[in-house]
Amino acid sequence: MTLKHWALVGGAVACLTSTVTKAAPWLEPGDVRARYAVQKLADRGQLQRPVTSWPIMWGSITSGLSESENNSDPATGLARHYLEFERSQQASPGFRTEFELSGTNEVSMVQGFDRGPMSEATAKLDVQWQGQNWAFGISPAYAHNPDDDESFRLDGSYLAATAGNWVFGAGAIDHWWGPGWQSSLILSNNARPMPSVWLNRKDASAPESRWLNWVGPWQFTVFAGQYEKERTVPEAKLIGMRLNLRPLNGLELGFSRAIMLGGEGRPEGASTVWNALIGKDNGQLEEDDPGNQLASIDARYGFAIGKQAMGVYGQMMGEDEAGAFPARKSWLLGTDWTSQMLSGEQQWFIEYANTLADDFLGDAMPNITYDHSRYNSGYRYYGRTMGASFSGDAEAITLGGFHFFDDGRNLSASLSFVEFNKDGISRTPVVDEDIKLMVPAENAKQVITKVGYGTEFLSGWLDLSAQFADKKLELINPAENEAGQWSVGASWRYRF
Numbered sequence: 052m053t054l055k056h057w058a059l060v061g062g063a064v065a066c067l068t069s070t071v072t073k074a075a076p077w078l079e080p081g082d083v084r085a086r087y088a089v090q091k092l093a094d095r096g097q098l099q100r101p102v103t104s105w106p107i108m109w110g111s112i113t114s115g116l117s118e119s120e121n122n123s124d125p126a127t128g129l130a131r132h133y134l135e136f137e138r139s140q141q142a143s144p145g146f147r148t149e150f151e152l153s154g155t156n157e158v159s160m161v162q163g164f165d166r167g168p169m170s171e172a173t174a175k176l177d178v179q180w181q182g183q184n185w186a187f188g189i190s191p192a193y194a195h196n197p198d199d200d201e202s203f204r205l206d207g208s209y210l211a212a213t214a215g216n217w218v219f220g221a222g223a224i225d226h227w228w229g230p231g232w233q234s235s236l237i238l239s240n241n242a243r244p245m246p247s248v249w250l251n252r253k254d255a256s257a258p259e260s261r262w263l264n265w266v267g268p269w270q271f272t273v274f275a276g277q278y279e280k281e282r283t284v285p286e287a288k289l290i291g292m293r294l295n296l297r298p299l300n301g302l303e304l305g306f307s308r309a310i311m312l313g314g315e316g317r318p319e320g321a322s323t324v325w326n327a328l329i330g331k332d333n334g335q336l337e338e339d340d341p342g343n344q345l346a347s348i349d350a351r352y353g354f355a356i357g358k359q360a361m362g363v364y365g366q367m368m369g370e371d372e373a374g375a376f377p378a379r380k381s382w383l384l385g386t387d388w389t390s391q392m393l394s395g396e397q398q399w400f401i402e403y404a405n406t407l408a409d410d411f412l413g414d415a416m417p418n419i420t421y422d423h424s425r426y427n428s429g430y431r432y433y434g435r436t437m438g439a440s441f442s443g444d445a446e447a448i449t450l451g452g453f454h455f456f457d458d459g460r461n462l463s464a465s466l467s468f469v470e471f472n473k474d475g476i477s478r479t480p481v482v483d484e485d486i487k488l489m490v491p492a493e494n495a496k497q498v499i500t501k502v503g504y505g506t507e508f509l510s511g512w513l514d515l516s517a518q519f520a521d522k523k524l525e526l527i528n529p530a531e532n533e534a535g536q537w538s539v540g541a542s543w544r545y546r547f
Contacts, residue, residue: 100256
């Protein structure tokens with residue numbers, strides 16, 4: 052089935068189910084203040100919903116907050132007020148429109164949850180409408196001199212409707228799966244969003260059955276999308292699945308899976324999909340193997356400390372399978388905590404990531420993570436890795452913090468120590484020289500500093516960012532063979 056067919060099916064189903072119940076848009080990844088808010092409320096027991104799968108449905112946040120018995124906790128007042136403001140802006144019925152201008156001297160290779168500008172200059176109009184029963188958004192954008200040679204974009208556009216407690220959608224929206232602030236090993240917003248159809252729960256509440264209530268609040272998401280043409284296997288397909296559980300107060304578990312299959316010259320029928328879903332693609336079928344799979348398990352435990360909150364988290368991802376468990380593993384470990392001082396509130400984190408397979412606990416296996424023998428272009432979309440922005444075979448530790456002023460302004464800063472491409476070899480092919488591949492060509496160590504500032508400006512919102520590395524990084528593209536040492540960017544958004 053082509054992407055065009057998927058989109059037509061998505062639109063048809065959305066229209067057919069639009070009379071069932073009210074659709075609810077979502078809180079997108081990228082807003083660190085919103086993430087701080089939902090995570091602190093969850094850690095302090097005032098939001099019993101999964102918070103490590105983004106986007107997060109507004110319906111889930113609303114129902115979770117309404118169940119809280121402590122709505123007047125002064126320690127979470129700022130967080131709650133911000134969510135209530137954003138909900139009034141984003142989840143109210145009717146039209147809402149936003150215009151955005153952004154630019155940078157160079158798109159940074161290393162991104163985090165608070166992703167910066169993704170092209171040299173971009174003008175974007177975002178028009179959304181939410182009715183009683185369904186919602187849609189159209190986001191045309193023009194990107195000047197983009198790294199992926201795609202000037203016209205519809206990233207962020209969607210059509211969605213609900214059936215019972217399930218939301219069905221079609222479009223191109225960002226995801227972030229996992230508890231990390233700097234990285235997600237399995238799926239992040241490092242790459243542009245892939246056009247796809249998807250299904251997820253509207254309200255991630257616990258099952259009402261006494262036999263299943265022990266799993267706690269849960270969320271399930273599944274999507275099917277299609278890669279670009281400029282690959283060794285053009286228009287390959289991607290299926291992504293994630294299950295989140297909160298079986299205990301403060302404990303959240305995540306189970307994710309990504310399956311690459313099909314594409315030009317590859318089987319992609321029903322039997323191929325079934326073999327991939329049951330894991331029959333690790334050499335059992337030789338040349339008829341369905342494709343490439345990644346799987347991850349993550350956990351985060353958050354708890355209150357006085358008037359503040361703290362969490363410890365980890366994520367493990369495998370590029371293969373052994374005994375029904377992920378093998379050839381990459382790791383991410385971290386801790387985060389909050390504080391209140393200097394006329395504001397803060398979110399801090401320390402995070403370690405290692406994407407060299409089995410390097411952390413075992414014998415290192417280079418050129419495995421985010422690569423594949425058949426899908427040679429790897430787990431990348433338009434030149435950028437769909438997981439950690441450090442790409443494969445890297446090791447990094449990041450210290451970061453965010454300061455949220457009472458008046459709405461915010462500051463951010465991070466310091467990363469990174470070793471890229473630890474074995475100094477890359478097997479990723481250059482299929483289209485017009486697409487800048489963010490894949491290091493050699494072993495290199497970098498110290499990267501990043502700062503950001505957000506404030507009101509001209510009745511809109513202005514975000515400024517700057518990133519500096521102590522040396523340049525060689526990339527594999529012959530024409531675009533360097534990632535610069537410094538990057539300065541800005542974006543301005545105006546809501547009508």
